[in-house]
Amino acid sequence: AQxxxxxxxxxxxxxxxxxxxxxxxxxxxxxxxxxxxxxxPSRQMILVIRQEAYKQQNATENRFSVNFxxxxxxxxxxxxxxxxxxxxxxxxxxxxxxxxxxFGKGTRLHILP
Amino acid sequence: NxxxxxxxxxxxxxxxxxxxxxxxxxxxxxxxxxxxxxxxxGLRLIHYSVGAGITDQGEVPNGYNVSxxxxxxxxxxxxxxxPSQTSVYFCASSYQGGRNEKxxxxxxxxxxxx
Numbered sequence: 001a002q003x004x005x006x007x008x009x010x011x012x013x014x015x016x017x018x019x020x021x022x023x024x025x026x027x028x029x030x031x032x033x034x035x036x037x038x039x040x041p042s043r044q045m046i047l048v049i050r051q052e053a054y055k056q057q058n059a060t061e062n063r064f065s066v067n068f069x070x071x072x073x074x075x076x077x078x079x080x081x082x083x084x085x086x087x088x089x090x091x092x093x094x095x096x097x098x099x100x101x102x103f104g105k106g107t108r109l110h111i112l113p
Numbered sequence: 114n115x116x117x118x119x120x121x122x123x124x125x126x127x128x129x130x131x132x133x134x135x136x137x138x139x140x141x142x143x144x145x146x147x148x149x150x151x152x153x154x155g156l157r158l159i160h161y162s163v164g165a166g167i168t169d170q171g172e173v174p175n176g177y178n179v180s181x182x183x184x185x186x187x188x189x190x191x192x193x194x195x196p197s198q199t200s201v202y203f204c205a206s207s208y209q210g211g212r213n214e215k216x217x218x219x220x221x222x223x224x225x226x227x
Contacts, residue, residue, distance in 0.1 A: 001172075009153070033212045045203070045218040052213055091155060095212050099144060099163050100171065105155035 002027045004094050006104035013082045014112050020067075021077045021107045023092030034068070034075045035093040038086075039106075048090070051075065079109075087111045115139050119204050119219035126194040126226045134189040134222050136204030142217070143209035145187040146171070147179065149200040150221075156203065162187055163209060194226045 003026045013019035025034070036048040051059045051068050058066050063083075067076045079086055092104040120135045136145065146161035148171075158171030160179040168179050176198060178190040187206075191198060201223050205216040 006155075035215070037216075043201070043221055045205070045216070047215040050213050050215065097212075098169070099209075099212065100158065100161065100169070101146065101216065102158060102172065103148070103156040105153060 002029075002032075002094055002096055002100070002102055004092055004102050004104040006090075006092055006107050008107045009105070010108045010110070012110040012112055013079075015082055015084060017082055018078060018080045019082055019109065021079075021090050021092075021109065023075045023077070023104055025073050025075065025092075025094050027073065027094065027096070029096055031097055033095040034066075035095070035101075036064070036066070036075075036077045037091045037093060037103075039089040039091065040085075040087070045091075049077065082111050084111050084113065117204055117206055117217050117219040119202075119222050121222060122220065123223045124225070126191075126224065128195060128226060130194050131190070131192050132194065134191075134202055134204075134224070136187045136189065136219060137185050138206040138217070139185065140206065140208070140217065141184060142206035143184065144214075145181065145204065145206045146216070147177070147187070147189045148203045148205065149173065149198075150203060151200050159189065159202075196226045198224065199226045200224060 034051045038046045063080045089106045095101045117138045143164045147159040148156040162168045162181040204219040207214040
C-alpha cells in the first residue's frame with residue numbers, strides 16, 4: 001500500500017524568508033499525482049500546488065514551488081517570501097491509478113513576524 | 114454555488130448508537146470520498162467512490178458503511194458508534210476528468226462519541 005510521510009510535524013520561518021516542507025512517499029507505481037493542500041485554522045482545505053509524475057518539470061504557483069524527485073520519491077514544497085497568511089497545516093497527498101488519495105500527517109507551519 | 118455540503122456540523126453520540134453523516138455536492142462530480150482527521154494523524158481515507166453505484170474502501174473502513182445511489186450524495190453510516198470514532202469528518206469531491214483534479218472539501222462534521 002502506498003504511504004505518504006511528512007517528517008516535520010512543525011516548522012517555523014521568519015516572515016519574508018523561504019521555507020521548505022518535505023514529503024516522501026512509497027509506491028511501486030509509475031503513474032500517479034501529487035498534491036500539497038493547506039489547512040488554515042478555519043479548517044478549510046485549499047489546494048496549493050499539484051504535480052503529475054510523468055512531468056519532469058517542477059510545478060510552480062506564484063510563491064509556491066515543488067522539488068519533485070521521482071527516483072527518490074520525494075515531493076518537497078518551497079514557500080518563498082513567507083507571509084503571515086501562510087501559517088497553516090500543510091498536507092502532502094498522493095493519488096494512485098485507482099483514484100485512492102492518501103494524505104500525510106501534515107506539517108504545521110508557523111510564520112514569525 | 115453550494116459546493117460540498119455536510120450535515121450535521123456537530124454531533125454527539127452515545128456508544129452503540131447509529132447515525133448517518135450526510136454529504137451532497139452540486140457540481141456533478143463523479144468522485145467523492147470521506148476522510149477522518151485526528152490530531153497528529155492527518156487525513157485518513159475511509160471510503161471513496163468514482164461514480165454512482167461504485168464504492169471502494171480506503172485506509173480505515175472498519176466501522177463505516179457507504180453507498181452511492183446518486184451522483185450528488187455520498188452518505189457515511191456509523192452502524193454502532195465507538196469512542197474511537199470521535200473525530201472530524203470531511204467529505205470531498207472532484208471532477209473525474211483527470212486525476213490531477215483538485216478535491217473540493219466540505220466544512221467538516223465534528224463527531225463526539227461518549
